[in-house]
Amino acid sequence: MNELLQKLSFAVASGKINKASPFPTSMKGMDGADELCQQALEAGIKPETILNDSLITGMSIIGQKFSEGRAFIPEMLIAAKAMTAAMKHIKPYFASGEIKRRGIFVAGTVMGDLHDIGKNILAMTVEGAGWEVIDLGVDVKASQFMAEIEQHPDCVIGMSALLTTTMANMEKTVAEIKNRYPTNKIIVGGAPLTMEFCNKIGADFYSPSPQGAVEYLNNMAK
Numbered sequence: 704m705n706e707l708l709q710k711l712s713f714a715v716a717s718g719k720i721n722k723a724s725p726f727p728t729s730m731k732g733m734d735g736a737d738e739l740c741q742q743a744l745e746a747g748i749k750p751e752t753i754l755n756d757s758l759i760t761g762m763s764i765i766g767q768k769f770s771e772g773r774a775f776i777p778e779m780l781i782a783a784k785a786m787t788a789a790m791k792h793i794k795p796y797f798a799s800g801e802i803k804r805r806g807i808f809v810a811g812t813v814m815g816d817l818h819d820i821g822k823n824i825l826a827m828t829v830e831g832a833g834w835e836v837i838d839l840g841v842d843v844k845a846s847q848f849m850a851e852i853e854q855h856p857d858c859v860i861g862m863s864a865l866l867t868t869t870m871a872n873m874e875k876t877v878a879e880i881k882n883r884y885p886t887n888k889i890i891v892g893g894a895p896l897t898m899e900f901c902n903k904i905g906a907d908f909y910s911p912s913p914q915g916a917v918e919y920l921n922n923m924a925k
Contacts, residue, residue: 705743705748705756707739707742707743707746707748708743708748708752708753708756708757709757710734710739711736711739711740711743711753711757711758711761711789712756712757712758712760712761712764713761714730714734714735714736714739714761714785714789715736715757715758715760715761715762715765715782715785715786715789716761716762716764716765716782717730717782717785718765718778718781718782718784718785719733719735719736719785720735720736720737720781720784720785720788721734721735721736721737721738721788722734722735722737722738726781735785735788736761736785736786736788736789737788737789737791737792739789740753740757740758740788740789740792740793741792743757744792750793750796750801750802751796751801751802753789753793754793754802754831754833757789758786758789758790758793758831759831759832759833761782761785761786762782762783762786762828762831762832762913762914762917763914765778765779765782766779766828766912766913766914766915766917767914769912769913769914770911770912770914770915776820776821776824779824779913780820780823780824783823783824783827783828783831783913784827786827786828786831787827787830787831790830790831797835802833803833804833804834804835805832805833805834805920805921805924806834806835806857806858806859806920806923806924807834807835807836807837807855807857807858807859808826808829808830808834808835808836808837808858808859808861808920809836809837809839809848809851809852809855809858809859809860809861810822810825810826810829810836810837810838810839810861810862810863811838811839811840811841811843811847811848811861811862811863812840812841812842812843812862812863812864812865813842813843813862813863813864813869813872813873813876814842814843814844814845814869814872814876815842815866815868815869815872816841816842816863816864816865816866816869816872817841817842818841818863818865818866819840819841821863821865821892821893821894822838822841822861822863823838824913825861825863825892825913825916826838826861828913828914828916828917829861829913829916829917829920832917832920832921834920837851837855837858839851843862844876845875845876845879845880848860848862848876848880849879849880849883849884852880852884852887856887857887858887859887859888859889859890859920859923860880860887860888860889860890861889861890861891861892861916862876862877862889862890862891862892863891863892863893864891864893864895864896865893865894865895866895867895870893870895870896870900873891873893873904874903874904877889877891877904877905877906878904878905881905888907888908888923889906889907889908890906890907890908890909890910890916890919890920891904891906891908891909892909892910892911892916896909896911897909
């Protein structure tokens with residue numbers, strides 16, 4: 704891999720947002736994802752190559768560590784922020800059509816639940832994997848998800864719940880969506896969830912980590 708791409712991938716996985724960012728301390732004063740992505744583009748590296756070989760690779764590294772219990776929510780969040788800093792340089796190439804979006808992903812925390820850290824990490828990770836993300840925020844009703852399906856018939860829905868008390872709302876929301884749009888895929892996640900619960904409520908996929916959701920989405924897009 705090109706040395707610049709390796710540096711960018713490492714910056715993303717390490718959560719080095721830009722040169723001014725103090726984290727991680729071992730990279731203090733070094734270029735971060737922001738500067739390295741710009742340098743890669745100026746060096747003539749194709750935007751799609753940067754996306755696939757650096758940004759997605761970097762998030763895969765930290766995602767794998769998270770899955771293995773060697774990284775935690777703060778590390779995932781800072782890595783996602785580093786990836787987002789690089790993505791601002793890549794986004795114009797999606798708009799121009801030089802890079803094709805893999806699909807549309809609609810994210811939201813279910814009605815009654817105001818927790819958004821996990822949902823935010825997922826949204827940023829999915830965007831970094833080449834998907835267009837529509838983030839509905841928190842306390843999202845079934846009607847809001849369905850309104851997006853009406854606008855984007857092929858979209859994938861991603862919903863989270865962090866409280867056991869709002870898992871019931873997730874079940875109702877999934878039922879309402881599937882009753883009206885049975886073919887649209889729904890991914891669920893959140894600390895109290897399990898694959899057993901996912902199957903029980905009729906959702907299509909559950910992942911305890913953002914990386915698992917991205918792998919599922921990318922397999923769909925093939």
